[in-house]
Amino acid sequence: xxxxxxxxxxxxxxxxxxxxxxxxxxxxxxxxxxxxxxxxxxxxxxxxxxxxxxxxxxxxxxxxxxxxxxxxxxxxxxxxxxxxxxxxxxxxxxxxxxxxxxxxxxxxxxxxxxxxxxxxxxxxxxxxxxxxxxxxxxxxxxxxxxxxxxxxxxxxx
Amino acid sequence: xxxxxxxxxxxxxxxxxxxxxxxxxxxxxxxxxxxxxxxxxxxxxxxxxxxxxxxxxxxxxxxxxxxxxxxxxxxxxxxxxxxxxxxxxxxxxxxxxxxxxxxxxxxxxxxxxxxxxxxxxxxxxxxxxxxxxxxxxxxxxxxxxxxxxxxxxxxxx
DNA sequence: CGGTAATGATTGACGCGTCAACAAGTCGCC
DNA sequence: GGCGACTTGTTGACGCGTCAATCATTACCG
Numbered sequence: 001x002x003x004x005x006x007x008x009x010x011x012x013x014x015x016x017x018x019x020x021x022x023x024x025x026x027x028x029x030x031x032x033x034x035x036x037x038x039x040x041x042x043x044x045x046x047x048x049x050x051x052x053x054x055x056x057x058x059x060x061x062x063x064x065x066x067x068x069x070x071x072x073x074x075x076x077x078x079x080x081x082x083x084x085x086x087x088x089x090x091x092x093x094x095x096x097x098x099x100x101x102x103x104x105x106x107x108x109x110x111x112x113x114x115x116x117x118x119x120x121x122x123x124x125x126x127x128x129x130x131x132x133x134x135x136x137x138x139x140x141x142x143x144x145x146x147x148x149x150x151x152x153x154x155x156x157x
Numbered sequence: 158x159x160x161x162x163x164x165x166x167x168x169x170x171x172x173x174x175x176x177x178x179x180x181x182x183x184x185x186x187x188x189x190x191x192x193x194x195x196x197x198x199x200x201x202x203x204x205x206x207x208x209x210x211x212x213x214x215x216x217x218x219x220x221x222x223x224x225x226x227x228x229x230x231x232x233x234x235x236x237x238x239x240x241x242x243x244x245x246x247x248x249x250x251x252x253x254x255x256x257x258x259x260x261x262x263x264x265x266x267x268x269x270x271x272x273x274x275x276x277x278x279x280x281x282x283x284x285x286x287x288x289x290x291x292x293x294x295x296x297x298x299x300x301x302x303x304x305x306x307x308x309x310x311x312x313x314x
Numbered sequence: 315c316g317g318t319a320a321t322g323a324t325t326g327a328c329g330c331g332t333c334a335a336c337a338a339g340t341c342g343c344c
Numbered sequence: 345g346g347c348g349a350c351t352t353g354t355t356g357a358c359g360c361g362t363c364a365a366t367c368a369t370t371a372c373c374g
Binding site for chain 1: 355
């Protein structure tokens with residue numbers, strides 16, 4: 001308790017921080033690059049296709065879809081526009097709410113997701129699960145949770 | 158060793174992965190948003206200004222600068238163009254190599270970095286260091302290192 | 315030397331993400 | 345019914361990142 005009022009990280013803490021943020025960034029980039037190379041899909045494409053695949057009738061209202069994957073509506077709208085151009089999804093009007101729309105998974109989109117899924121999961125295993133021991137994995141869970149709590153507190157307070 | 162040949166992550170492992178990647182992403186976004194709000198700087202601005210601040214004579218050749226922060230030259234070139242427009246850095250011709258250039262930190266850029274630095278370090282402490290125990294921090298270091306090794310192996314092999 | 319390769323740096327095109335503005339529809343409530 | 349408030353969804357502008365192409369200069373080497 002001699003350091004309770006410390007305002008800045010020590011250089012040791014800063015080193016750990018930099019390693020952490022650079023490594024997670026590199027991991028993200030490597031996964032994205034493999035996904036792109038193997039399936040011509042971006043991470044954004046993937047999460048949208050995943051959500052639609054799991055949805056009732058392979059279709060969702062944009063707002064609902066955005067909520068499920070934790071995106072802003074605007075971001076989703078841009079993403080859907082790009083995906084529609086490539087035939088992965090289709091927009092339809094919504095019967096019950098004339099403002100609304102529906103995003104529908106096309107057969108092409110479903111096929112693209114099916115092809116992407118296995119190599120992507122393999123890559124997650126190879127680059128994330130495999131390098132970590134069981135203890136590491138448990139520690140990751142604890143750390144993730146602590147950081148998430150810190151974020152909540154930081155945004156709320 | 159009953160699972161050595163497993164190709165895909167279990168749903169438990171997948172959950173940990175998703176939490177991990179979403180949380181690190183949220184952390185990155187929160188830091189970026191605070192930096193922007195407090196100092197009108199992007200993370201890219203910050204690392205460039207940091208590198209130039211520490212450089213001999215507050216100036217660096219683009220290639221050298223890119224190497225120090227681990228960026229591609231092209232990315233840096235775009236970044237410098239944007240920063241030059243805002244007066245944070247200046248481009249000069251290089252005396253010893255007529256192909257080359259030099260990126261020079263302006264007084265404005267130095268001031269912007271000085272103003273940004275303290276709140277940014279405070280935010281890193283608040284959102285990363287503080288939520289983690291000493292053990293967590295040590296575990297983070299181990300995990301980071303394991304993931305980095307996994308990346309090396311994955312890219313090389 | 316002279317020509318080819320390598321290096322330094324930039325650019326343009328394009329995908330992605332955020333923010334603010336906007337159009338259009340629905341809801342609540344008198 | 346009608347009017348204001350909220351919701352749904354889209355768009356445009358702009359910053360950011362990657363990739364491939366380009367140009368100028370320097371280095372290598374036969």
